[in-house]
Amino acid sequence: METIKIGILGYGNLGRGVECAIAQNPDMKLVGVFTRRDPASVTIRTPGVPVLPAEALEKGLDIDVLVLCGGSATDLPAQTPHYAALYNVIDSFDNHSHIPQHFAAVDAAAKAAGKVATISTGWDPGLFSLMRCVAASSLPQGENYTFWGKGVSQGHSDAIRRIPGVVDARQYTIPVERALAMVRSGVNPTLTTREKHKRECFVVAEEGADLAAIEREIVTMPAYFADYDTTVHFISLEELRRDHSGIPHGGFVIRSGKTGAHGENTELMEFRLKLDSNPEFTASVIASYARATYRMAQKGETGCKTILDIPVAYASPLSGEALRKSLL
Amino acid sequence: METIKIGILGYGNLGRGVECAIAQNPDMKLVGVFTRRDPASVTIRTPGVPVLPAEALEKGLDIDVLVLCGGSATDLPAQTPHYAALYNVIDSFDNHSHIPQHFAAVDAAAKAAGKVATISTGWDPGLFSLMRCVAASSLPQGENYTFWGKGVSQGHSDAIRRIPGVVDARQYTIPVERALAMVRSGVNPTLTTREKHKRECFVVAEEGADLAAIEREIVTMPAYFADYDTTVHFISLEELRRDHSGIPHGGFVIRSGKTGAHGENTELMEFRLKLDSNPEFTASVIASYARATYRMAQKGETGCKTILDIPVAYASPLSGEALRKSLL
Numbered sequence: 001m002e003t004i005k006i007g008i009l010g011y012g013n014l015g016r017g018v019e020c021a022i023a024q025n026p027d028m029k030l031v032g033v034f035t036r037r038d039p040a041s042v043t044i045r046t047p048g049v050p051v052l053p054a055e056a057l058e059k060g061l062d063i064d065v066l067v068l069c070g071g072s073a074t075d076l077p078a079q080t081p082h083y084a085a086l087y088n089v090i091d092s093f094d095n096h097s098h099i100p101q102h103f104a105a106v107d108a109a110a111k112a113a114g115k116v117a118t119i120s121t122g123w124d125p126g127l128f129s130l131m132r133c134v135a136a137s138s139l140p141q142g143e144n145y146t147f148w149g150k151g152v153s154q155g156h157s158d159a160i161r162r163i164p165g166v167v168d169a170r171q172y173t174i175p176v177e178r179a180l181a182m183v184r185s186g187v188n189p190t191l192t193t194r195e196k197h198k199r200e201c202f203v204v205a206e207e208g209a210d211l212a213a214i215e216r217e218i219v220t221m222p223a224y225f226a227d228y229d230t231t232v233h234f235i236s237l238e239e240l241r242r243d244h245s246g247i248p249h250g251g252f253v254i255r256s257g258k259t260g261a262h263g264e265n266t267e268l269m270e271f272r273l274k275l276d277s278n279p280e281f282t283a284s285v286i287a288s289y290a291r292a293t294y295r296m297a298q299k300g301e302t303g304c305k306t307i308l309d310i311p312v313a314y315a316s317p318l319s320g321e322a323l324r325k326s327l328l
Numbered sequence: 329m330e331t332i333k334i335g336i337l338g339y340g341n342l343g344r345g346v347e348c349a350i351a352q353n354p355d356m357k358l359v360g361v362f363t364r365r366d367p368a369s370v371t372i373r374t375p376g377v378p379v380l381p382a383e384a385l386e387k388g389l390d391i392d393v394l395v396l397c398g399g400s401a402t403d404l405p406a407q408t409p410h411y412a413a414l415y416n417v418i419d420s421f422d423n424h425s426h427i428p429q430h431f432a433a434v435d436a437a438a439k440a441a442g443k444v445a446t447i448s449t450g451w452d453p454g455l456f457s458l459m460r461c462v463a464a465s466s467l468p469q470g471e472n473y474t475f476w477g478k479g480v481s482q483g484h485s486d487a488i489r490r491i492p493g494v495v496d497a498r499q500y501t502i503p504v505e506r507a508l509a510m511v512r513s514g515v516n517p518t519l520t521t522r523e524k525h526k527r528e529c530f531v532v533a534e535e536g537a538d539l540a541a542i543e544r545e546i547v548t549m550p551a552y553f554a555d556y557d558t559t560v561h562f563i564s565l566e567e568l569r570r571d572h573s574g575i576p577h578g579g580f581v582i583r584s585g586k587t588g589a590h591g592e593n594t595e596l597m598e599f600r601l602k603l604d605s606n607p608e609f610t611a612s613v614i615a616s617y618a619r620a621t622y623r624m625a626q627k628g629e630t631g632c633k634t635i636l637d638i639p640v641a642y643a644s645p646l647s648g649e650a651l652r653k654s655l656l
Contacts, residue, residue, distance in 0.1 A: 024468045045589055066624065099652050120656055127597075129656045130640055134455065136655065137616035137643040138609070140352045143656075184602075250596075259612055261348050261373055265604035267612070268578075271454075272600070273564040274512075276488050276593035281466070284587055284595070288465035308568055308644075308651055312458055315465040324427050326463065327472075328448060328457045 003027060004294045005062060006287075007087070009034045009054060010069035010080065011042055013247070014092065017283025018044055018067050025287055027317050031063055032056075056224060063087055064288045064297070070294060075104060084110040084117040084304075088297045090290050092122040092282055094106040099125070107304035116297045118305045121289045122282040124148070126209055128253050130307050131271040135255035139267055142257020143188040147175035151249025159224045160201055164218050165209030167237060170244040172200045175252065186256040188267035192227075202244050206235045249278035288315040331355060331385025332622045333390060334615075337362045337382060337407065338397035338448070339370055339588055341575070342420065345396050353615055355645050360384075377593055405430060408429045412438040412445040412632075416625045418618050420450040420610055427453070429488025435632035444625045446633045449617045450610040451601055452476070452556070456581050458635050459599040463583035467595055470585020471516040473505035475524060479606060487552045488529055491545050493537030493567060498572040500528045503580065512585040514594035520555075527558040530572050532565045569640055577606035616643040 005021055008015045011033050023046065030049050035042050039051040057066070066087040070076050072095045080091045084106050093102050099120055120126065124146070132144050153173050159175045160169035178240040179196050181187045201218055205211055215232045219225055235243075250273040259265045275281045289307065292314035296305065313323055336343045336348055339361050350356045352385055355407055358423065363370050367379040395416040397402050400423045408419045412434050421430050423632075427448055438445040448454065452474070461470050478644045481501050486496035504597050508522050511519045529546055543560045547553055578601040587593045600622070617635065620642035624633065 017587070020587060024587075025590075041507050096656070099656055100649070103652055125656045127466070130462065131599075132655050133640045133644055133651060134458065137640070137645070138455070138613045139620075140612075140645075230518055257612075259345070259348060259352075259605055259608035261351075265608055267604060267609045268600075268602040270598075270600040270602075271459075272596075272598040274596040274598075276595060277587055280587035280593055281595045284468075284585075285466045291465075306652060306656055308641040308656065309639045309648065311637045311639055312461045313466070314463055316636075317465070317468075321428070322636065323461060324634060326636055327428055328424070328453050328636065 005029055005031045005064045006290060007032045007034060007057070007061070007066045008065040009057065009066060009067060009083070009141035010050075010075070011035050011037075011044065011093055012069065012288075014249045015067075015069035015217055016045070017280040018069060018286060021284045021287035022046075022075060023074070024284070025292070025317065028093075028287065032061065041134045043247050044247060055311065057083065057086065059088055065293050067091075067256060067286060078104070080117060080119060081105040084115055086115075087115040088116045088293050090118040090121055090286055090293050092126070092286060093120045094125055097124065103304050103306070109270055111303045112303050114300055115207060116293050116298075116303070116305060118293045118307075119287055120306055120308070121286050123285060124251065126282070126285055127155075127273070128251070128271070129184070130253075130312075131253040131269075133308050135253065138269065139255055139257025139259070141259075141263060142255050142267075145183045145254045146251065147180060147254070148251040149173040149197065149230065149249065151251070151275070152247050156199065156201075160203060160218055165206050165212055165214050167204040167206055168240055169203045170200060170240060171202075174198050174200055178183055180254070182254065183254045184268060184270070185255065188256060194228055197228060199225055199228045201230065201232045202235050202240060203232055204240050205234055210244055213262060247278045248276055250274040291317065299312040330409045331357045332619060333359045333392045335362060335389070335391040335394045336397060337386070337394060337411070338403070339363050339365075339379075340397060341607035342371070342611055342614075343395075345605070345608040346614060348608060349612045349615035350374075352494060352612070353360075353619070353645065355619070356615065360389065360651065378501060385414065387413065388414055393418060393621050395419075395614060395618055407431070408445060408447060409433040409437040412443055412554060413441045414443075416444045416621050418446040418449055418576055418614055418621050420454070420455055420614060421448045422450065422628060431632050431634070439524065439631045442630050443543070444621050444629055444631070446617055446621045446624075446638070448634055449614050451603075451613060452579065454603070454610070454613055454635055456579065456599070458584075458640075459597075460637075461636050463581065463597045466597065467583055467585025467587070468590060469587075470583050472513045473519075473582045474579065475508060475582070476579040477501040477503050477525065477577070479603070480575050481540060484527065484529075484552055488546055491542055493534050493542055495532040495534055495567055497529060497531045498568060499530075502526050502528055508580065508582075510594060511582045511584065512598070514596060525556060527553055527556045527560065529560045530563050530568060531560060532580040533562055539633055546565075546591060558562035569610065574604065575606045576604055580601040619643055619645065625644050
């Protein structure tokens with residue numbers, strides 16, 4: 001079996017998840033973790049693998065695919081085009097509205113260098129995109145719906161933490177059951193923001209803080225909470241640590257559409273994820289598409305790719321023959 | 329917009345469904361329906377489209393993709409290799425254990441002729457295969473489960489109809505809720521045939537027939553019913569026609585797997601279909617992959633393909649740019 005040599009740039013939750021995912025894939029080998037921190041301060045799990053400064057990547061190391069584990073706000077817009085000029089790369093850029101410009105920048109760099117760069121991999125964008133595309137293609141007379149949760153939103157949790165008097169907080173995004181039921185019924189409803197998702201907040205307040213004021217500030221916060229039905233629970237730090245330390249997430253992509261000569265039949269497609277660990281699952285999907293990135297490079301392809309452009313067989317460790325025999 | 333010229337061979341439930349699906353896709357045009365019956369006996373829905381004898385296809389007509397709507401038992405094993413030598417073709421060959429040999433025969437014919445042949449398209453094999461592949465690649469430490477139903481099994485309904493004293497019958501395959509719940513819980517159970525699916529039969533008996541004998545013959549029938557918990561309901565012909573005339577189907581592909589350094593987290597992926605019309609939905613998927621077949625031919629690809637080998641973007645009417653902007 002050929003072994004795919006993987007490098008990881010960035011060793012946060014996602015980078016650690018990619019390290020775990022590589023260990024589950026016998027055809028992959030972690031060859032280095034690269035960091036902008038002091039490498040001496042970073043301890044990784046895999047024995048015998050060096051932690052090196054990000055600058056070491058400039059030399060052009062023997063890496064088949066470099067997995068970029070930075071954030072979408074500021075890291076990846078610069079990193080992905082930069083490293084696509086040196087390596088085959090994969091990222092999880094998830095700023096949906098900026099994907100076209102990210103694609104253009106990465107495509108130009110990768111094509112000029114003869115490399116393959118796979119962007120926006122994970123579950124949304126990623127597997128959810130795959131499902132939205134397949135569903136829309138299968139049922140042209142229909143509507144796509146995406147629901148997120150139940151899951152932790154880091155951005156919303158951070159917004160609560162910035163309120164004076166708040167020690168710590170955890171925010172869950174939750175699909176509204178009534179909306180899911182309406183969509184599944186095939187009526188293709190028009191749903192407002194409030195009708196689709198609700199928000200539940202677990203907040204640790206300082207001793208003596210004005211809880212009513214904190215709650216009011218949360219539920220009226222523009223963009224983050226004002227457009228949602230929001231519930232606030234005040235709990236102790238011990239309870240937060242005990243009951244809300246995980247990073248669960250998930251969601252639903254649902255499409256219902258009409259078929260038949262007069263649209264008389266309703267067909268429902270639903271894809272659901274229920275994840276104990278958002279970053280570990282994202283990392284697992286990235287690992288499988290790192291394999292696909294390697295395969296495309298082996299075939300001489302170049303430029304920027306997304307999950308929509310890649311045959312799913314490329315993400316599998318199995319041969320086409322084995323897939324047809326065992327799984328098709 | 330370019331228009332894809334589609335031919336349909338075989339005008340049963342599936343062929344009629346493909347005709348309806350083409351009408352929902354503005355970039356496709358039905359150019360002919362081909363039949364082994366007397367063309368004068370076949371009336372189609374689309375105005376101005378000729379119904380021609382199957383032999384007319386031998387001349388090499390102006391068709392971009394020929395959709396083969398025959399059965400998997402005897403039609404497609406002969407038809408798909410034969411017509412792949414003349415046209416780009418697509419079929420819904422669903423005899424899972426014979427896919428490797430079907431692939432080999434079709435691949436040889438299509439490659440020799442410089443054509444593209446997409447086989448085993450629909451929902452299982454088809455979308456369910458896509459999901460099984462993506463799920464297995466994303467979660468290497470996990471297990472795939474496929475459940476079918478609630479839906480009508482034509483083969484099982486036919487088996488009941490062959491019992492003396494039976495006028496007509498309809499058989500539903502139904503997933504066992506307890507099995508679904510166990511799989512969703514993440515325990516990756518080993519399930520017997522009986523534990524996964526149950527069978528429900530609606531039977532119209534002749535006046536004065538021995539109902540107990542018919543029921544016994546059904547529930548003990550080897551391969552078809554003996555390994556399942558089977559319920560038999562005797563109803564009138566009127567009830568059968570009123571309540572059981574549809575061809576619903578559906579099912580579930582579920583995979584749960586472990587992530588993390590010690591497999592401490594469980595991640596669940598579930599894909600569900602709930603279909604009013606099995607043949608119309610199958611036909612809708614086929615139509616979208618007829619588009620993909622055309623695209624591959626335009627790119628100069630040749631040979632046999634399955635849904636696992638084809639980027640999902642090829643099945644979409646949207647450009648890569650539009651997909652990245654609106655759907656990724």
